[in-house]
Amino acid sequence: MITVHGLTIALPLAALAAALSASDAPARSQFRVVAAFGSYDQPVGLAEGSPGVFHSIGGSGPEYAFSVTPRGTLTQLASFANGDIVLPVVSAANERFYGIVANGFPCNVFSVDSHANSLVTYSQQTICGDLNQGLPDGTLLGVGTQGSTGFYYVFKSDLQGNITPIYQFPHGEQLPNNVIYGSDGNYYGAAWQRYDGGSTNTAGYVYQVTPSGTLTKLYNLPPGTFASLSNFVPILQATDGNFYSVTTQGGANGFGSVYQLTPGGQFTTIYSFTGGQNAYPEALIQASDGNLYAVSLGNGYGQISRITTAGQYTLLHTMAGASGSCVCLIIQGSDGVIYGTAGNNGPQGGGDVFALNLGLPKPAPQALSFTPAAGAAGKQVRIWGYSMLKASVSFDGVAATAVRNSGPNYVFATVPQGATTGPITVTTPGGSSTTQASFTVR
Numbered sequence: 001m002i003t004v005h006g007l008t009i010a011l012p013l014a015a016l017a018a019a020l021s022a023s024d025a026p027a028r029s030q031f032r033v034v035a036a037f038g039s040y041d042q043p044v045g046l047a048e049g050s051p052g053v054f055h056s057i058g059g060s061g062p063e064y065a066f067s068v069t070p071r072g073t074l075t076q077l078a079s080f081a082n083g084d085i086v087l088p089v090v091s092a093a094n095e096r097f098y099g100i101v102a103n104g105f106p107c108n109v110f111s112v113d114s115h116a117n118s119l120v121t122y123s124q125q126t127i128c129g130d131l132n133q134g135l136p137d138g139t140l141l142g143v144g145t146q147g148s149t150g151f152y153y154v155f156k157s158d159l160q161g162n163i164t165p166i167y168q169f170p171h172g173e174q175l176p177n178n179v180i181y182g183s184d185g186n187y188y189g190a191a192w193q194r195y196d197g198g199s200t201n202t203a204g205y206v207y208q209v210t211p212s213g214t215l216t217k218l219y220n221l222p223p224g225t226f227a228s229l230s231n232f233v234p235i236l237q238a239t240d241g242n243f244y245s246v247t248t249q250g251g252a253n254g255f256g257s258v259y260q261l262t263p264g265g266q267f268t269t270i271y272s273f274t275g276g277q278n279a280y281p282e283a284l285i286q287a288s289d290g291n292l293y294a295v296s297l298g299n300g301y302g303q304i305s306r307i308t309t310a311g312q313y314t315l316l317h318t319m320a321g322a323s324g325s326c327v328c329l330i331i332q333g334s335d336g337v338i339y340g341t342a343g344n345n346g347p348q349g350g351g352d353v354f355a356l357n358l359g360l361p362k363p364a365p366q367a368l369s370f371t372p373a374a375g376a377a378g379k380q381v382r383i384w385g386y387s388m389l390k391a392s393v394s395f396d397g398v399a400a401t402a403v404r405n406s407g408p409n410y411v412f413a414t415v416p417q418g419a420t421t422g423p424i425t426v427t428t429p430g431g432s433s434t435t436q437a438s439f440t441v442r
Contacts, residue, residue, distance in 0.1 A: 049067070056353065244292060279297065337358075388410070
């Protein structure tokens with residue numbers, strides 16, 4: 001047992017040794033426990049704020065926010081009141097990490113930075129839910145419900161914790177905790193038609209919501225798609241432009257599926273889970289090799305698998321030795337390793353933070369937009385995109401000397417002397433990306 005800033009962690013010596021030696025053999029395929037937590041202590045979600053520093057939420061009354069490195073170094077950033085329910089954090093444009101804390105309704109948006117005792121709690125809000133990602137305008141996108149009415153919303157939050165609804169779903173429709181920003185500037189997710197005339201209905205649909213609040217149903221999912229375990233229904237837009245997601249039930253065998261949906265609404269089931277441990281998917285990402293990686297809930301503990309966009313399945317690791325819900329969430333780190341949190345799967349009887357090193361390449365950056373569109377030398381520009389940690393920036397080939405990250409989605413760069421009008425290029429250890437639009441130097 002070790003205690004770091006008041007946070008007691010049970011970290012097995014074997015896991016610690018694996019963590020310390022991981023950098024010596026990065027090409028080996030290796031699953032390891034980064035940090036193991038005690039009984040009922042369930043970390044949920046990871047957000048990488050700077051290279052190799054991940055932020056998460058843990059605890060089982062009271063809960064707390066913490067950071068962890070791949071070597072297992074933990075720092076407690078904030079603690080919450082007993083009875084508070086704290087939802088996973090996302091990285092924002094101001095070098096802080098935002099989440100929502102609730103003890104019933106109303107609730108509060110909060111933020112922490114990378115230091116201990118950094119909690120800031122904002123004014124109470126009536127819509128409570130999950131923050132999912134930072135947007136190009138610097139706000140945060142999320143989904144949640146209003147306690148007094150039961151309506152679900154896609155919403156935005158500014159960095160002062162003020163929530164603004166974008167679209168209100170009909171009464172009786174429930175949103176899983178995931179919505180994404182699409183390449184066309186619209187928002188995408190799945191809605192679960194949980195209640196129909198007082199009885200349970202396990203159908204749903206994939207939706208598009210415009211920033212002005214217009215909803216389009218892209219595809220109606222059949223009955224048997226969702227169930228009471230459908231809190232985690234990830235959706236992503238892959239590099240091929242198509243959307244990929246999971247059904248927690250359904251598919252050819254009734255144990256869930258991975259599907260592809262084109263922006264035009266063409267639906268294809270690319271893999272159906274088979275049962276046993278290979279059942280009930282709840283996490284899905286696309287990694288730097290272009291393949292999909294999923295975690296299935298199974299019968300009490302999870303399995304990590306690789307699924308190509310053509311539907312070829314490969315089992316990678318089974319997390320054994322515990323009972324209860326997995327609640328496994330994964331991301332790919334800037335080092336190419338897949339990291340995740342698992343509940344009730346840790347060697348100490350609680351949850352854990354884990355790493356799966358498959359020798360994948362570091363993710364390539366995607367520099368997609370910037371603001372302002374024009375300025376003179378010395379002007380600071382905010383660049384938005386994905387996988388942009390440890391970035392250098394050039395303006396039409398002229399290197400910016402002042403560059404800083406705010407998580408993987410935001411880079412701030414100062415226009416250098418000698419820059420001319422042209423695109424902006426962001427370079428990271430994973431590659432380079434150049435914006436389609438040009439920055440105008442005045």
